[in-house]
Amino acid sequence: MAGHPDNQAGTGPHIRKGNAIPPPPENEKDIHRHLDRLARKERGRLLAALIAHLNDFQLAEDAFQDALERALHHWQKNGLPRSPAAWLFQTARRRAIDTLRRTANFHSKQQEIAYETRLNGLMAQDRAEMAMQQAPAIPDERLRLIFTCCHPALDKKSRIALTLHTLGGLTTSEIASAFLDTIPTMAQRLVRAKRKIRQAGIPFAIPGKEQLEERLDTVLSVIYLIFNEGYFSAHGDSPVRTALSAEAMRLARILLALVPDQPEIEGLMALMLLHDSRRAARFDATGAMVALEQQDRNLWHKESIRQGLAFLDAAMSRHAPGPFQIQAAISALHARAPDHTRTDWPQIASLYKELARYRPNPVVQLNRIVALSYVEGPKAALLHLKEVEDALSDYQPLHAARADFLRRAGHVTEAEKAYQRAIELAGEETVRMFLQRKLGQMLRASN
Amino acid sequence: MKYLALIYSAPNTGPAPNTPEFGEFMGAYQAATRTYQEDGVLLAGEALQDTSTATSIRIRNGKRETMDGPFAETKEQLGGFYIFECANIDEAIRYASMIPTATYGTVEVRPIMEISKD
Known part of the structure; x- marks a missing residue:
């Protein structure tokens, strides 16, 4: 059964860092801020432990949300508990038990038995911890959570959203604004993804040995996409975007701690x-x-x-x-x-060739051609470009590269045309400005 | 959980009958089916006659309409299926990936809804 902290062979070391939580707050406003920070910092770990425990994504999330609301009232009245994270975990678990009781509705005897077993297990654990006056054990289940969120059966954007939403410290509205979605659209996407996890039987598990490498690559790609969204999307350096890059690096650090010595991480x-x-x-x-x-x-x-x-x-x-x-x-x-x-352009070109073995797509080829242009010259690069022109005919960087090769080869008129095409295709203002400037410089230099 | 693996391919894209490739292909199906049986995950599995043999039926206002042909005219056609009993989608994906048609067609995996029987 999931949920027993000592029962996850192969989940890697359970790190439990000494949490550097700031000094106890003094007034209500401080409690609010403290809870906020705690929720951001501990959300992934608590949510992962709850999901492992309850075996239900949505139930865990609702219960956690509920616990946060209760914490605010309770802590303002009674001061901070000894271990705020443990308090949140235990409260969330009790809320989940209540919800399970209230909404019990079975389609079969089998389901009812499974429910009873689950409920009894949850309550027994809660009672045992109470009796021993122990803080509940919160195992680190984030690795299972990240593999679930980045499951290849989910669509790409949902993987990103779900990872940020559960493991990241970003709110739904922050994620929505970073991906230029409305909040309801993003919320709907998250609901659909969680429903698919439940209904399609996407496991809350670390993949077996034969799948691990492939699945880890999917996880790393999700993290890198999050980073890129905050870095390359060229919407400038707005705080939300910087937060995305920082979040990606935080996720990678978590992964690095959970799966040490993995060269791809x-x-x-x-x-x-x-x-x-x-x-x-x-x-x-x-x-x-x-x-x-x-x-x-x-x-x-x-x-x-x-x-x-x-x-x-x-x-x-x-x-x-x-x-x-x-x-x-x-x-x-x-x-x-x-x-x-x-x-070292020759070395860069040969690394792109190597990369194409793992990522056989025309964008990687284009990057290789750009590197080659500094080795073999712009005329040779223009010839190489023919290999990818069809596949990337509406891809702005292709036309920007072509413009650059033509300019360096001295074909100003053709280069101008290519710059214009790239400017047309540029989605972002910052990129458009950049291309216009390059075009202007070229025209001034040729006069 | 039960999963249905729907096997789709475009006509005349697989190995042609009476070629050595076809023999290998059928052998691969037998091997896959044997693995399913040995692992105890196979609930059912059949190949279908091609879509020119399909008949579609609709009841409208209590009246039956019978039509020649499949429900949807698509390039890739349903050619067969398996039903697996698996612990989760990872297992189902692993078994569905052994279906030889996946190398040129598409296999769609769908969880089967559980409806009470009592």
Whole structure:
């Protein structure tokens, strides 16, 4: 049965960090803020433990929400409990027992027996802990939760939303605004995903050995998409977007603690840190995007680079390459280069070739061609571009790359056309500004 | 839980009858079915005659309409099914992935609704 803390072989070490919770609050406002912070920090762990315990996503979430509301009233009246997290967990569990009792409605005898067994188990545990005056044990079930949220049977956007919603510290409205959805649309998406988990029998479990690698890649991809949404989407550096990137890094750190010594997780961590190190250099004072080529490398965050390279070194020492390590290695070559021209482009091009084995898609090919253009020259790159032109005919970066190759090859008129096409396709204002500036520079230089 | 695996493919996309590939293909089906039986997950499984043999029926205002052909004219057609008894969708996906038609067609996995019998 799920829910017994000592009964999960293979779930990895249960880390229970010494929680650095700020000093006890003094007034009602402080209680509110304290609870808020606690909810953000502990939500993933408590919710995961409750789901494991109750075997029901929605029930666990409703009960947790209920416990938070009760906590506010109760703590304001009686002060903080000794262990606020344990208080929340126990209260949520009791709320869930109440709900189960109230809504009991069986289609079969079998269901009724299963219900009785479950309820008795829950109550017995609660009673035992009460009798021993013990704080309830809260096992760390977040790894099971993240594998459930990132299950390939769920659609991609739902995986992201569900992961942020359950393990992340973001509210539904924050997630909705980050993904440009309305709150009801996002709430509906979450409800549907949870319903599918229940009805389709998506297990709350860590996949078996033969599936682990593939499923871990799906989890890491979800985390990386969250990061990208906060980094590459080029909506500028709004607080919500920065929060998304920070959230992705937090999730990766949790994963790293739950599955130590996994080179792909280290690779993802390295990749995100290396990207993040360039955050300050990516937009200029007018809010336009600045290409890698023109970035002021003095603005790159040295400590993030140092950490990123350390993660990459640790990953590579395990001699089990994978797509995230390769992407991090590419990013590391940029981080190590003194400037754009003195970058190890041949090595970057060959890493993209390697990456294409794991991610056989035309975007990876395009990136390889861009790297090759600094090795073989823009004319050769224009020829290579033919291989991906059909697949990426409406893809803005393809036209931007083409424009760049044409400009470098001295074909100003054709380059102008390609820039115009890229500008047409650019969804984001920051990217449009960037392309317009490049076009303007080219036209001025050719006059 | 019970899962239905619906096997879809476009006509004439699989190995043609009377070729060595077809023999291998049928062998792969037998091997998959044997695995299902040995693992105790097989509740049912059948291949269907092609959609030109299908008849669709509707009752409207108490009157029966009978039509030649499948319910929906789609490129990929339902060609067979299995019903598995599995602990969860991961198991169902694992068994459904052994269906040889998945290599060129599509297998859709659907949980079967539990309705009380007593």
